[in-house]
Amino acid sequence: FVRAIQASNVLVSGMNGLGCECAKNVLLGGVKSLTIHDTKPCSMTDLSAHFFLTEQDVGKNRAEACMAKLQELNNSVVVKTMTSELKAESCKGFSVVVVVDMGLEEAVVINNFCRGQSPPIKFIRVDVRGAAGSIFADFGPGFVVTDTNGENPHSGIVKHITNANPAVVTVPDDEQVEFGVGEWVTFKGVEGMSEINGGKPVKVTDTKMYNFTIDLDTSKYNKYERKSMNTYGTVMEHKMPKELQCRSLQESMESPDFSMDPSGMGGMWDFDKFGRAGLLHLCFLALDDYRKAHGGALPGLQDGGAADEMVKLVHEAKKRTKSEEEVDEGLVKKFSRTADAVLAPMCSIFGGIVGQEVAKAVSQKHHPVYQFVYLDTFEVLGEYEGGSADEYKGMGNRYDAQVAVLGRTMQKKMGDLKYFMVGCGALGCELFKNFAMMGVACGEQGMITVTDDDVIEKSNLSRQFLFRNFNVGQSKSVAATNAVKGMNGAIKIDARQDRVSPATESVYDDAFWEGLDGVVNALDNVKARQYVDQRCVFFGKSLLESGTMGTKCNVQCVIPHRTINYGGRKDPETKEAPECALHNFPHNINHCLSLGRSEFVGMFETQAGQASQYLEKGDGFVSEMSSKIWSEG
Template identity: 25%
Template sequence: MARSDVLISGVRGLGVEVAKNIILSGVKSVTIHDEGDCTLSDLSSQFYLNEGSLGKNRAEACVASLAELNSYVSVSAHTQSLTNDFLQQFSDKEAVVTCLEEVRHGFEDGDFVAFSEVSGMPEINECLPMRIKELGPYTFSVGDTTQFQDVGSGGTATQIKMPKDIEFEDASEIVSLARDLNTTLAAPLPSLDETLLSTLACTSAGSLSPMQAVVGAIAAQEIMKACSGKFTPIVQWFYFDSFECLPQSRSVSEANANALHLKADTAANAVRVMNPDFKIIPHSNRVGPETEHVYTDDFFSSLDGVANALDNVEAHPDRLSTLVKELPLPSSLAGVKVTPLEFEKDDDTNFHMDFIVAASNLRAANYGIAPADRHHSKLIAGKIIPAIATTTSLVAGLACLELYKLVQGHSKLELFRSSFVNLALPFFGFSEPIRAKTTKLNGRDFTLWDLFEVQGELTLKQFLDYFKNKHNVEITMMSYGVSMLYSFIMQPPKVTERLNLPMSQVQRRRTRRRPHRSLPAAQVNRGMAASGQTLEKITRLRFTVPATGSPLSPTSGP
């Protein structure tokens, strides 16, 4: 890929997404071509153009910003028509190989051959397998050899099996075949659904950056496959739509976003540059027990949607618990102090790369692996970028697609999709989300998304008695986060002590943190119904203290 020169024609929203990903992948050079000028509609399709770019050539307006993405890639703009001289930039002179009389070569177009013992043209003996073009039963062409000596004779040509090249016919040919096929049918389609076509045409006229990110990531990955020769490209064609978004026509005038991200301030500033009218509030707080007073139920209830761009949070405590159990006892580590090392991977001035080089070489020495210098180690780390650039672009676009459905007010679960994507294979799978598991309490269905609102302070015993009398369920296990508030397997003295304590005090003793006015995370994990049925993860509880109103009233959750 480092020796590849890529030409991208057209730098509207999709073209810019492709160019961005290819530049980040680290090819030799990228030339962006566009003969059109920037218009007002282009501003919504990408964020490398602004109001100052109106009337300017799109390629020239974007080239400076694109070049800043990767200083090791040469980025240039071409605003003239694509001529044969510009596209080819190679000599058309081809070398023709003629076999001995009455000896057929038996090759076909597209075969690869390697030469040996050719005199007069020694360079061809050292070449990689060359693709040939059959000219006849006794002759074939091996392409441009202007860099070699003029004439060669003798030698042997041996066919070499190479990875299969896949080429596809023009899409217009498929359209023509479909039209011809329709005329030959016994019952051809008499008419078209004009309403559907009008809706589709109006939707296709829009150009949204997140949707360009989806297609741009896929197209960029295909280019990287072509440059690297690894993985099979998409066979025939790829079709992507979101038909479920079409039925309702609604305009969105304003959207609120909450970036719960470690780089929220930087991301918010970048968003403001892309769209000055967009309202965004950055939060740099970590979402966890220590920020429970910030991200309360009141905070989340005020939002219309939440996008989680982090790892699976529930997996971290389990993984940490496993690591803690594997550590030696503190008594065996007298005098040893372990300090975690944290660093910003995108900052080249904090010497993190030097630490990585030193640590990796020490480990390599333990296993007899050849050490690597700093340049080689940084090159290895940099090869991760192409997968990150394309995959994250695709994931962000698909997440925005689901957000569009929420903003449009769609409530049917079958209109939403869970996505499973592997760009290398390539594999694209979409499925309908699974409905939340329900539990019946007194004829009413509850899920983990529902909760009971507990107004006012109650003791643990008062709450257990109320739940048993009201819903005919005896609670046998209840937790707050990872802390167990009540369980039937607890020692009797501990249970007796907690039964007469207020719920807020039970929570404070278990977590050693002062409870907030609203405690959203209490969970009824297990209970026994009057019928003898064991119920798992029944519902969530929110205790609000102090407050007025009924002692216990069920409330629908988010």
């Protein structure tokens, strides 16, 4: 997995806020090289989502302006820029090509070129349009996934197997079935029914809590029996490679078939909006038609005439693609009125998914997107019709794109928020960055209080993107504050190093909690989450709760008197510690293993990589490192 990523060369074309988010995640993943491409100059509207551009960069090429800051994220990755027009032949030699904000006609040409290579170049097209976004992934015909979930193989004890067709396998009452439908299993040590042993995989066709059905006829096998009360056979998950037949962009856009999605999700990622994927597909297809008819221009923000035209184009796209989706014209108009806005939270979501898909594409591990992702957050939009035009009119600053979507009133409210962020690790860095881009606590009354009693370790740098080598040993909350203020100098932050616990209730007293508008957790353990949750319940404060564990994540929005609180459900302690729990003094076996791995990487991977770059670049590498040391000092 790691070797495949480290040998890959990735191209990201289109360095708006979304493109930068994709590039940042690819860099932190540790690819061999990253080439960022753009022909457009930076504008003030880019600053609504682009965390590596400032007002001083307006007018400069976006790729060139953010290249140095991207390189700082990972010195082991070679970062290059490309500013000429992107032609299909330019993609040769790359493992993965990611295109952002690219029209359909141009994207089709690039995609067809990528599919025609041997082996095929993996292709991803991603767009964020206001409160909606889309991803299309084409990893070529016959793409093989060697491990669909990346989990350690499940295993279980066999209590009984029926002599039937199909056979039913029962597990003990204290051990629930962990296998899923479609997975394959093998048996070992089964007594009596010895024919089932031998390692030949059989498919799981149905599962219950304490038994599962396999695609095997055991009616003529010997009867299952145990020679003693303490002997059981075992069943083990068998990882089977899976071949995916990806269709081209052109075919998929004009003849979408969401039923082909082997995950059964059909392009839908929000199960509260059945059928929405099909309608959003028509919206994005109509948007390409609109841009083609208007010289590449997008519908104007809050432009009613353009919205009416988009409705007609959606109906035409429905007819052309023989879609049976019901067209919600009000939703289409919302899509059109906000399509020219790129918002930081949407970039964070879609850039995160793309970063993960790039890793899947080159490693063939974990089931990739097949082939569409559509997601919207139209719930945040106000009603334009009958409202004041000035409410959504830009103010000539970095928040204009967001104002056009959410309105001036909402922008002012976010600017005056008083928020408490507990923890400043990997999640905290991402949240902090989004707050700065959105203008949270950037008003006269606003303030974000952030606390983290931990200091920065080398092992943090691959995930906690606000930190650099020169920050090692510094307070996380202080270093993150300095980094975020470099992104948006208007943000107001009170950085602290106190642990939030009963022992610090004199620091975080009643007056402190009562003065808050809300709390966001960025913690790495259940006990701390539960304590913060208890304080939020007591003081009636909203809580944004989230957590990660490898490629898994969870989010919970707690609203007082409306939703269940975090402690309302039993959350078991995790079996493995998150990597961000590595401290100055590792206090359990997982921390020690993580520390050992970090030291190994530093001595035998990072330093070796730098030596390789020195041999390749010579004095140029010395100059680069000298300038970094000077700027860090």
